[in-house]
Amino acid sequence: MRQTNTCPKCQCTEIYVAKGRKHSQNGNKIMISNFKVIPLDHFTCVQCGYTEEWVTDAKSLEVMRKKISQQKPRQNYSDFV
């Protein structure tokens, strides 16, 4: 949808794009820590209302990639029987 500019649900080509803003109080965003906010861009089909959310900022994706490596690996709970 973001690349094709076409709605995957109804094939409409009229897509409304709402850019996320890092610093706005009530914009579209993901909080990944108290201080780090990832802006989300919304792509909405004006025909059927289908909406996708994308992180379109390459720097933000890099920050998230680093966050993954900081997350603890998932435990295998099968030993806890």
Ligand SMILES: [Zn+2]
């Ligand atoms: Zn649509």
